[in-house]
Amino acid sequence: MNIILFGPPGAGKGTQAKRLESALKLPQISSGDIFRTISLERTPEAAEIRRYHDSGRLVPDDLTIKIILKRLHEPDARNGFILDGFPRTLAQAKALDQKLAQEGKKVDLALYITSPIEVLVARIAGRMTCPNCGAIYNAATNPPRNDSICDVCGHEVIRRADERPEVVQQRMEAYRRDTKPLADYYRAQGILHEVDGSRSIDEVEARVDDAAGLRKAV
Template sequence: MNLVLLGPPGAGKGTQAEKLIKEFQIPHISTGDMLREAIKNRTELGAQAEKYMTAGELVPDEVVIGIVAERLMQSDATGGFLLDGFPRPVPQARALDQFLQENGKALTAVVNIEVDPQILIARLSGRRVCGTCGAVYHVETKQAKEPGICDLCQGELIHRADDHEETVKNRLAVYSEQTEPLIQYYRESGLLLQVNGEKSIDEVYREIIQELRNRVDP
């Protein structure tokens, strides 16, 4: 199962990723984590990436692609993988296709978790996070027993700057601007699998599994 997982902030992508890698016994390849790892391990590509990140610049496609290609060559990824955070711009998607083809592989599907932006805004802007232990709450769907106080450690609940409504709207706009061409690219190549992310975690998961099974064994 060679998968790419897409979804805007607040769509539950991380949760679905965890379930999918367990189900299919494949590694979760997150480019954000990998970049940090490559830098920590002082690989040649990691050193290049660090140079850009320290300067506050985007890491160029060829560096990101190099790091992903190195990762996909490792033995645990030969039976499948789940890519998260990569590709983003269409040239990265083309480079991925080319790399897989050269290695006799191809993507099985690109799972895109869709959620109405109004729902995402409500989900994200209602989030409160414990400043001490990091536990996550929500003003409507997961209230603390005592308002503003963490159930687990009595720490103070914080409304992170990232979760303020204007910031959320901005994050969503940036995401959709970046990924719209990518979604179109995968739609045209017949790999796109649209999933309604407005249902419960388990319902969304069942839909993904069913669609993937149909695709692999119609």
């Protein structure tokens, strides 16, 4: 099964992608995580990614497509994947569809996780991330048990550079301009499932599980 998750920053895509990874035994492929890893390298490509990442702008389509499609060729993604944060533009979506079609595959499910802007801004303002294992916390609603130490792996959690207020605004504008139109693209294919990410955790998880076929009819 090939699944993509998209939506505005702070909607909860990463959290749901990790849940699906565990339930479906498919790799979660996060474009953000991949870019953050590459940005630590000392290469021209890494420097370019850092410039876009730190300013809240989207990495250009050609570079993003090259990096993500290369990742999809790795052995663990042969039988399916969960894409978190890619595609983010129509050009990326079409490139993904074209590549999958060449291999006799397709996107099976497009999960569009939405939420009111004020909810998203509040979430991002308090968000903390473990750079080691990827666990996500929120200072107000879901803090780590031991101050700034990850509950999962014991690494120190951080606040990301792209979650500063001025950068968040840039990311929201990029979402409205480039990513929101993907809803119509996948709706036309009949594979779009929209989930209100501002609902309770149980409700969001139930909707996601229903869409992925994880909940059995009673």
